[in-house]
Amino acid sequence: MDELRHECGIAALYHFADDRSCHIWKGDPDQTTRLMTRMLLDLQNRGQLAAGFSSFNPDRDQLLDTYKELGTVSEAFKMAHEHKHASIMEDFAGRASIGHVRYATCGPTGRSYAQPFERRHGCKWKWFAFAFNGNLANLAELRAEVESYKDYHLAREGDTEVIMHLISHALRGDEKPDLVKIFTALSRKLEGAYNLVFLNALGEMVVLRDPLGLRPLCYATDGPLFAAASESVPLLNMGFQKIQSLEPGEMIVLQDGAMTVHRYAEPRPSAHCFFEWVYFANVASTLDGRSVYLSRSRLGEELAKLEEEMGLFDPRDGNTIVVPVPDTGKAAADAMAYALGIRSQEGLIRNRYVGRTFIEPGNRADKVRLKFTPLREVLEGKRIILVEDSIVRSTTLKTLLGFLREAGGVKEIHVRVACPPIVAPCFYGIDMATVDQLYAPKFLSCNEPTRDELAAMAYDLGADSLVYLPLDAVAKCIGLPAERLCRACITGDYPTESGRKRYELELVAK
Numbered sequence: 082m083d084e085l086r087h088e089c090g091i092a093a094l095y096h097f098a099d100d101r102s103c104h105i106w107k108g109d110p111d112q113t114t115r116l117m118t119r120m121l122l123d124l125q126n127r128g129q130l131a132a133g134f135s136s137f138n139p140d141r142d143q144l145l146d147t148y149k150e151l152g153t154v155s156e157a158f159k160m161a162h163e164h165k166h167a168s169i170m171e172d173f174a175g176r177a178s179i180g181h182v183r184y185a186t187c188g189p190t191g192r193s194y195a196q197p198f199e200r201r202h203g204c205k206w207k208w209f210a211f212a213f214n215g216n217l218a219n220l221a222e223l224r225a226e227v228e229s230y231k232d233y234h235l236a237r238e239g240d241t242e243v244i245m246h247l248i249s250h251a252l253r254g255d256e257k258p259d260l261v262k263i264f265t266a267l268s269r270k271l272e273g274a275y276n277l278v279f280l281n282a283l284g285e286m287v288v289l290r291d292p293l294g295l296r297p298l299c300y301a302t303d304g305p306l307f308a309a310a311s312e313s314v315p316l317l318n319m320g321f322q323k324i325q326s327l328e329p330g331e332m333i334v335l336q337d338g339a340m341t342v343h344r345y346a347e348p349r350p351s352a353h354c355f356f357e358w359v360y361f362a363n364v365a366s367t368l369d370g371r372s373v374y375l376s377r378s379r380l381g382e383e384l385a386k387l388e389e390e391m392g393l394f395d396p397r398d399g400n401t402i403v404v405p406v407p408d409t410g411k412a413a414a415d416a417m418a419y420a421l422g423i424r425s426q427e428g429l430i431r432n433r434y435v436g437r438t439f440i441e442p443g444n445r446a447d448k449v450r451l452k453f454t455p456l457r458e459v460l461e462g463k464r465i466i467l468v469e470d471s472i473v474r475s476t477t478l479k480t481l482l483g484f485l486r487e488a489g490g491v492k493e494i495h496v497r498v499a500c501p502p503i504v505a506p507c508f509y510g511i512d513m514a515t516v517d518q519l520y521a522p523k524f525l526s527c528n529e530p531t532r533d534e535l536a537a538m539a540y541d542l543g544a545d546s547l548v549y550l551p552l553d554a555v556a557k558c559i560g561l562p563a564e565r566l567c568r569a570c571i572t573g574d575y576p577t578e579s580g581r582k583r584y585e586l587e588l589v590a591k
């Protein structure tokens with residue numbers, strides 16, 4: 082609803098040129114890059130601003146080469162133009178590739194910020210490309226470190242260029258360093274979320290998950306074909322059978338015809354971002370062994386239990402329906418309605434073709450009208466339980482509630498949020514980086530709202546009532562212990578030192 086954005090999604094493909102049989106790809110190993118666009122399409126939910134990939138091909142002058150453009154995957158790769166798309170695929174064909182979809186949570190949106198970033202060099206092991214998903218919480222310190230290197234200069238904002246220079250700096254000298262050692266040393270500097278895919282001009286690949294496992298990263302193999310992606314859906318759709326999550330602090334190295342898994346950073350308690358299950362990830366994904374769809378369904382069941390306990394009204398009065406805010410609220414809404422024994426109806430239709438539009442309407446009401454259509458036939462005269470995945474800024478929700486009453490003819494709106502209140506910013510790759518951007522802190526005295534606070538929020542939103550899930554529901558519904566999740570934006574308790582410091586500064590500045 083609040084159109085929260087992720088920093089990015091990453092993907093990797095590697096075809097060992099050997100005789101093992103492969104069920105997924107039967108053609109020329111050098112053409113496996115054609116699968117990359119398909120993977121990136123399946124990761125489109127994680128970024129629509131730009132897309133790109135780098136490929137390795139030893140038979141090409143440009144051993145490593147990068148194609149990237151602004152736009153969605155289909156726009157960037159000219160998928161509506163058969164010949165142009167075929168020509169890109171031909172020019173950038175290779176048996177190893179890394180890919181990226183971008184949404185910028187900070188920094189400019191120009192093409193030079195699109196990933197992968199490629200650093201060219203005459204020495205093959207110093208010539209590399211990489212892409213990353215995440216956000217560094219200690220960026221200011223890292224920028225200062227790079228700028229302290231003799232004659233180094235940063236030409237862009239943000240963290241990607243900083244990581245590129247840190248890797249370049251680690252590769253200096255005449256001896257080819259061990260890839261595991263490079264990234265072990267890097268992990269001691271980086272703090273926050275940073276899943277990485279790396280490819281050099283020797284055709285060596287690294288796929289790495291940060292030591293806290295903040296963002297998900299999945300991988301699978303089929304004979305000679307290896308693939309990795311931010312979520313499981315691209316791997317599932319390609320036909321991989323056994324999809325695994327890379328453990329936090331582990332990296333996969335593909336070199337010398339073999340794949341090896343290494344622990345490059347000391348094990349630490351994981352801090353998987355709970356928001357992946359609640360909102361960000363594709364509902365068809367399974368992350369760290371936990372299904373996104375089932376997690377959202379259980380959140381809906383918890384909402385139903387709360388509804389029964391509170392007894393604010395009789396949901397089985399024959400005039401009450403559950404309505405999901407499309408699309409991420411649907412699994413929770415359906416499960417809630419089923420548990421209550423009432424109907425879940427799509428009273429609000431999302432225009433799927435608006436997408437990321439450059440034609441920004443003049444005001445928020447126009448924007449809401451462009452994105453949603455209330456179905457008067459379903460809503461008129463009804464009491465609706467509107468199920469929302471989360472409330473971050475609330476601006477769109479407020480407008481939507483007015484629209485539901487006015488255009489949909491709804492009698493009562495009871496907002497139910499399948500998540501606790503968002504009370505603190507995110508410094509790990511989600512675009513809510515300051516307390517001022519958040520709705521709930523203006524009303525709440527602590528993380529769990531009182532009845533009076535909820536009533537004040539409902540009044541402000543224009544709802545007849547408002548209910549959030551309690552803090553403990555998140556871990557319970559995902560099925561992971563709370564200590565293994567990052568819940569900083571609902572508790573204010575950050576998993577990294579820089580996160581804690583930045584939050585303190587935010588509170589002082591308030």
Ligand code: SF4
Nearest residue numbers: 354507509567569570
């Ligand atoms: S602060 Fe919230 S959104 Fe950010 S990583 Fe942690 S749980 Fe996810």
